[in-house]
Amino acid sequence: MPNPAILTVDDDPAVSRAVARDMRRRYGDRYRIVRAESGLDALDALREIKLRGEQVAVLLADYRMPQMNGIQFLEAAMDLFPLARRVLLTAYADTDAAIDAINIVDLDHYLLKPWNPPEEKLYPVVDAMLEAWLATPDVAIPETKVVGHRWSARSFAVRDFLARNLVPYRWLLADEPEGGRLLTAAGMAATDVPVVITSDGKALARPSETDLAAHVGLSTTPALDxxxxxxxxxxxxxxxxxxxxxxxxxxxxxxxxxxxxxxxxxxxxxxxxxxxxxxxxxxxxxxxxxxxxxxxxxxxxxxxxxxxxxxxxxxxxxxxxxxxxxxxxxxxxxxxxxYRLLDAPGLADLTGRGVFYGSASTEAPNCSGEEIYIVGGANSAGQAAVYFSRYAHKVHILIRGDDLGRSMSQYLIDQIDAIPTIEVHPNTQVIEGEGDDHLERLTLCDQKSGRTRTVDTSWLFVFIGAxxxxxxxxxxxxxxxxxxxxxxxxxxxxxxxxxxxxxxxxxxxxxxxxxxxxxxxxxxxxxxxxxxxxxxxxxxxxxxxxxxxxxx
CATH class of the missing domain: 3.50.50.60 (FAD/NAD(P)-binding domain)
Structure with missing residues (x-):
């Protein structure tokens, strides 16, 4: 693993070189000094470091920079390296802004220019920052990143595979700025998704499960015959x-x-x-x-x-x-x-795009504030209903029988009864699903009366049969x-x-x-x-x- 980085950014080339020179003199044997002359360039450097799964210990940013000032840069940098120590370089006239930055970006320290001699004014501050960072380092868990589209079955399959194999990953949408930046850094386009960026910085476009397993540290080849x-x-x-x-x-x-x-x-x-x-x-x-x-x-x-x-x-x-x-x-x-597939028109084409088999817990945060439907009356369906009720506005359980008692443990039935946002619909069957790029509507049928109704939803989780x-x-x-x-x-x-x-x-x-x-x-x-x-x-x-x- 390369040495952790100390990044300095200042739009004045002479000042930028002077800061980097002083930092290398003191810390160059233990840290990699990265120099940038604008906030945007510095963020690009941070993204490359992040893409490679490396560490950043300290960020030193000048306050007065065009396009993106030091506070704005540090705020953006926190998304990439939240535990990196943050230092703002300011002039006397900017001390009020530096004090404000303590609240905005949880600033660790601000330094007044000029910082000469560095032995008295610069190094003691950076020494303290490094000591604090080493106590709780921003360990670059070599983090796997997945960039994809929200309603893409292939993107869901990649995320589900990683989650079920307990591989930590970060999910980013291709049409959001960070996802776009990662695609650019990886030399990929939005049409290449899902793109997986492994902990060592390798980018995989639409990988198979076997390729994915081999690149995220899962063993795929037997050692013996x-x-x-x-x-x-x-x-x-x-x-x-x-x-x-x-x-x-x-x-x-x-x-x-x-x-x-x-x-x-x-x-x-x-x-x-x-x-x-x-x-x-x-x-x-x-x-x-x-x-x-x-x-x-x-x-x-x-x-x-x-x-x-x-x-x-x-x-x-x-x-x-x-x-x-x-x-x-x-x-x-x-x-x-x-789980047996739910045989109803329209559902097969929407699998992974609103129709999921099993709990698909990776989707739970995305259900926040929405109504979801669960098909099944056994323990797996009950456990999912309780879990999703933490996120969803309403959870509907659809069962073919009269009640849950036939196939679900009593402790789960009691929990479901105690959660007001869960509603059980007996004698109810899904007979159709509709939607363009994802599930948008379900048609339900009451098996006793024969009456049908249409409900708007983007979420159907199926737990039927074995x-x-x-x-x-x-x-x-x-x-x-x-x-x-x-x-x-x-x-x-x-x-x-x-x-x-x-x-x-x-x-x-x-x-x-x-x-x-x-x-x-x-x-x-x-x-x-x-x-x-x-x-x-x-x-x-x-x-x-x-x-x-x-x-x-």
Whole structure:
């Protein structure tokens, strides 16, 4: 990482050179001295520094400059480097303005010209500023930035991918000044969005998830060809298997097609998970589990799609979408389920542009003061309603049944009843969505009376059904009519073992019809659709993995 910068700006070239000279003499071995002769040039320099993810420790600005005076510059600079220490250079006649600047830009100090000798009048002030900055530095988290359009499905997909993978980023609109400046600095145009600027200053135009993952520090390439345990899917069940497998000495790889956490990772608040009496967000739970898996040296691969399983002797081969393969002694299938698409005219074209599947919590601040609609009556819908009620003027929950009691936990029902801005609409179905560049209207139907009505809204969040992510398995393992993986006793039809079963024993409780391949969590037929049970099954699968390996 380059040395932090000290930036000086003065429109008088002679003064500008003199300030920079004195600063280099004292601080040049530890800080990079950046000189500018106008506020606009200085801001451009700051943007380049920001684009590269570097640090600025101190800003020294002359008050009297054309186009943009020192106070205006410092005010604009605060948006880029809020913790950089701010010093205003003034003449005696400008001391009142300097005092005003203390309130306007939280000025740290002002210096009167001339500052000679610098050993007495300049360096002690800057020394104090640097000491204060070092105590609470403006650490340039190497910050990822996303520039895009408000109602762009591709922009939303990039933001959602980063958020679900817990990658901090800053979202900027392409048609706003800062977004435009970043595009200019990156040599891009508004037609190139979404543009992602990585922490090392690399600009990516409309990146694929695989490219994006590789550039933001997510691992996408396996380190080995063979593992003791391969876990497919990084939801609660998969994370549970990875943590327990790696902690017990198994060489473990966790493969996720999109983002760790699964549906649970999108939950705004889980309040019935053991050990968290005040509740925990899905993102927090996911991040702790991910860190725990890495602590035990599990390998996590992101944006890798497994498209097939094949038995090869005593091992199982995993085939990726790009044609590459890895093998493992044992496999845990933990691919979970996905929300079913809402089949109504107009909605498919508006997906990501007002119609969202799952909580899409990145959109919550944008819903401030507006009315939103949520479809679904299970816990995920209830958690989203409570969360969005902090932002939206009104939250409407649309359910097909008579009430929420059939599928939602009582604690959530009680919370919803206590929030006046949430309204539940029973026996109500969305039958159409309309809008030009984004969702603008919904047509709702009361299923009992048959009456329809149209409502104006730009926000629809859908939480319906649970479809297992198992099509890719083909006939490799036995599944039920709905696609869920059959395991253990469910495989024993009339006391007979599944066709092709090669071992002289019955399948273990979580074992599929392919020996050594286990299923855990929502993807398993007959599982309890709760986070705690998924984690428990993930851990239980590892104990059965040990039993399987010991018998080999």
């Amino acid at each position: 063979f593992y003791d345990l391969a876990v497919i899917g990084a939801g609660p069940a998969g994370l549970g298997s990875a943590v327990y497998g790696a902690s017990e000495g198994l060489k473990t790889v966790l493969v996720e097609q999109r983002a760790t956490g699964g549906q649970a990772g999108q939950s705004s608040r889980i309040e019935n998970y053991l050990g968290f009496p005040d509740g925990v967000s899905g993102a927090q739970l996911t991040e702790r589990a991910r860190r725990q898996a890495l602590k035990f040296q599990a390998e996590l691969l992101t944006t890798r799609e497994v498209v097939g399983l094949e038995r090869c002797g005593s091992a199982t081969m995993l085939r990726f979408g790009d044609g590459t393969t890895i093998a493992a002694h044992t496999v845990v299938l933990a691919t979970g389920v996905s 479809e297992p992510r198992t099509d890719w398995l083909g006939g490799a393992v036995a599944r039920d009519a709905n696609g869920f993986v059959l395991t253990g006793p469910d495989l024993l039809a009339e006391g007979r073992r599944p066709a092709g079963w090669s071992l002289p024993r019955d399948p273990y409780h979580l074992e599929s019809s392919m020996p050594g391949v286990f299923a855990a969590g929502d993807v398993r037929a007959g599982s309890v659709k709760r986070v705690a049970s998924a984690v428990g099954e993930g851990a239980m699968a590892v104990s059965l993995v040990h039993r399987y390996l010991e018998a080999q």
